Amino acid sequence: MIKHLAIIGVGLIGGSLALALKKAGLVEQVTGYSRSQAAREEALALGIIDNTAESLAEAVSDADMVFVAVPMGAMQTVFEQIAPHLKPQTIVTDGGSAKQQVIDAARQALGNKFDQFVPGHPIAGTEKSGPSAAFSELYQQHRVVLTPVAETNKSALVRVRQMWQQAGADVFEMEVEHHDVVLAATSHLPHVLAFNLVGMLAQREDCDEVLRYAAGGFRDFSRIASSDAVMWRDICLGNRSAILELLQQYRSGLDKIEQAIRQDDGDYLIDIFGRAKRARDTRFADPDLKDNSEV
Amino acid sequence: MIKHLAIIGVGLIGGSLALALKKAGLVEQVTGYSRSQAAREEALALGIIDNTAESLAEAVSDADMVFVAVPMGAMQTVFEQIAPHLKPQTIVTDGGSAKQQVIDAARQALGNKFDQFVPGHPIAGTEKSGPSAAFSELYQQHRVVLTPVAETNKSALVRVRQMWQQAGADVFEMEVEHHDVVLAATSHLPHVLAFNLVGMLAQREDCDEVLRYAAGGFRDFSRIASSDAVMWRDICLGNRSAILELLQQYRSGLDKIEQAIRQDDGDYLIDIFGRAKRARDTRFADPDLKDNSEV
Numbered sequence: 001m002i003k004h005l006a007i008i009g010v011g012l013i014g015g016s017l018a019l020a021l022k023k024a025g026l027v028e029q030v031t032g033y034s035r036s037q038a039a040r041e042e043a044l045a046l047g048i049i050d051n052t053a054e055s056l057a058e059a060v061s062d063a064d065m066v067f068v069a070v071p072m073g074a075m076q077t078v079f080e081q082i083a084p085h086l087k088p089q090t091i092v093t094d095g096g097s098a099k100q101q102v103i104d105a106a107r108q109a110l111g112n113k114f115d116q117f118v119p120g121h122p123i124a125g126t127e128k129s130g131p132s133a134a135f136s137e138l139y140q141q142h143r144v145v146l147t148p149v150a151e152t153n154k155s156a157l158v159r160v161r162q163m164w165q166q167a168g169a170d171v172f173e174m175e176v177e178h179h180d181v182v183l184a185a186t187s188h189l190p191h192v193l194a195f196n197l198v199g200m201l202a203q204r205e206d207c208d209e210v211l212r213y214a215a216g217g218f219r220d221f222s223r224i225a226s227s228d229a230v231m232w233r234d235i236c237l238g239n240r241s242a243i244l245e246l247l248q249q250y251r252s253g254l255d256k257i258e259q260a261i262r263q264d265d266g267d268y269l270i271d272i273f274g275r276a277k278r279a280r281d282t283r284f285a286d287p288d289l290k291d292n293s294e295v
Numbered sequence: 296m297i298k299h300l301a302i303i304g305v306g307l308i309g310g311s312l313a314l315a316l317k318k319a320g321l322v323e324q325v326t327g328y329s330r331s332q333a334a335r336e337e338a339l340a341l342g343i344i345d346n347t348a349e350s351l352a353e354a355v356s357d358a359d360m361v362f363v364a365v366p367m368g369a370m371q372t373v374f375e376q377i378a379p380h381l382k383p384q385t386i387v388t389d390g391g392s393a394k395q396q397v398i399d400a401a402r403q404a405l406g407n408k409f410d411q412f413v414p415g416h417p418i419a420g421t422e423k424s425g426p427s428a429a430f431s432e433l434y435q436q437h438r439v440v441l442t443p444v445a446e447t448n449k450s451a452l453v454r455v456r457q458m459w460q461q462a463g464a465d466v467f468e469m470e471v472e473h474h475d476v477v478l479a480a481t482s483h484l485p486h487v488l489a490f491n492l493v494g495m496l497a498q499r500e501d502c503d504e505v506l507r508y509a510a511g512g513f514r515d516f517s518r519i520a521s522s523d524a525v526m527w528r529d530i531c532l533g534n535r536s537a538i539l540e541l542l543q544q545y546r547s548g549l550d551k552i553e554q555a556i557r558q559d560d561g562d563y564l565i566d567i568f569g570r571a572k573r574a575r576d577t578r579f580a581d582p583d584l585k586d587n588s589e590v
Binding site for chain 1: 503
């Protein structure tokens with residue numbers, strides 16, 4: 001049971017955690033803060049939070065648990081502003097999609113309270129955002145990865161793990177660097193690829209007419225290009241080195257496919273396409289993954 | 296009403312047309328041919344076809360309408376083998392995803408019967424293939440593009456149009472070259488991008504573990520990488536010039552994103568990602584497209 005939860009950022013990620021814990025009856029009071037007054041009021045009206053705070057200081061000063069669910073580029077500022085107002089027993093955790101950058105920011109901003117911080121990443125979401133996108137089932141049977149570091153307080157880690165389990169998630173621990181590479185491969189790079197395709201088509205004069213002939217394959221492929229631009233700018237810059245490395249590999253793969261098409265090398269294409277098909281068919285036959293739906 | 300329909304290739308595309316026309320009571324007899332005896336027997340057992348042919352000659356010799364639904368690399372051979380056995384009034388149409396190559400093959404192989412050929416492309420499908428994947432509703436509210444050329448017999452064009460409408464499709468006509476560019480942009484390039492990503496991840500030693508953390512966004516993005524490798528080899532080689540041109544544009548876009556990430560140019564990323572999001576949100580709010588589902 002959490003007595004007082006503070007949600008910094010009342011959108012899909014923060015709002016859905018609040019709703020899940022409220023529905024389970026495992027939180028007494030939820031205070032929400034957002035830079036946007038409209039978002040605060042919307043979250044209040046939707047019953048996501050019980051009261052709004054006018055400042056970060058006010059939001060966290062009485063909280064037992066603080067969940068920071070803002071775009072990664074805003075995390076350091078949030079940490080700096082809440083640091084002086086955290087009680088010794090207050091736990092802070094976050095939902096950032098790349099962990100090294102958030103950990104660096106927290107270490108710098110929280111100073112001697114850094115041990116109260118538990119880095120986390122709920123691997124769940126949709127391409128929608130804002131309070132109205134939040135729903136209590138978002139985390140059910142989804143994975144939440146925690147990436148504690150040497151300083152992380154062990155009992156804080158246990159409490160954050162419990163909180164996510166109570167919200168319905170399967171909680172795993174992972175090394176920071178490994179997390180950042182895995183997520184770059186399965187989430188960050190695919191977003192860049194989809195944004196790039198749709199962005200390129202959007203620049204065509206005949207975009208509307210072209211997309212009229214796009215069908216389900218394109219729609220699924222490009223769904224993640226509907227994701228929030230600020231959030232994804234921050235992720236790209238925040239997980240720069242892992243993303244750049246994978247992007248290099250990806251481009252080298254594209255080079256080879258391009259060369260094969262140019263040289264009429266059908267065997268190479270069959271080899272690559274077949275390998276991809278087998279990997280995907282095998283891996284996603286796993287029922288375990290069927291209901292996952294991160295953006 | 297079609298008296299005798301011959302389906303060359305009894306998989307998802309050919310089989311679904313046969314099932315749709317049968318269900319509508321608009322075909323008297325369907326003969327199916329596949330190189331694979333197992334596929335022929337499966338199609339017969341599933342009621343997709345009424346009888347099987349042992350050869351292409353046998354399949355088409357009594358047909359009024361011939362639908363060629365084989366991978367594009369096999370089309371020329373099929374055209375060559377059926378040409379001597381087509382009656383003057385027999386209409387031939389196809390389901391190839393790139394039209395110029397099929398038209399060139401048909402022109403060469405059909406000779407003075409080329410006017411009996413109506414080039415077509417049903418923009419529908421799933422990532423599955425084979426007779427068991429066929430279903431009668433596949434084409435309902437999906438687009439079928441016909442790309443007639445100067446020689447195409449006008450009444451043959453009308454009959455093919457009617458056939459697809461009877462199968463539930465919305466039929467459009469398009470210039471060959473325009474079709475090939477539009478489909479390269481919305482279908483062929485996305486397939487290459489998805490195959491390349493999944494193929495790259497499949498080569499990692501930690502592939503299984505990495506994909507364990509992949510969620511819905513990745514699954515949707517990569518669904519088209521489950522498509523048939525032979526079919527997509529043929530499309531890549533068959534629509535080479537349009538695909539290579541778009542691939543160049545795509546790579547140049549990736550270059551710019553990579554540079555922006557490297558140089559911490561968040562404004563550029565916001566610009567591209569935001570443009571993509573707006574284009575997709577606007578275009579796919581169109582209810583018209585909601586039920587389309589080509590691979």
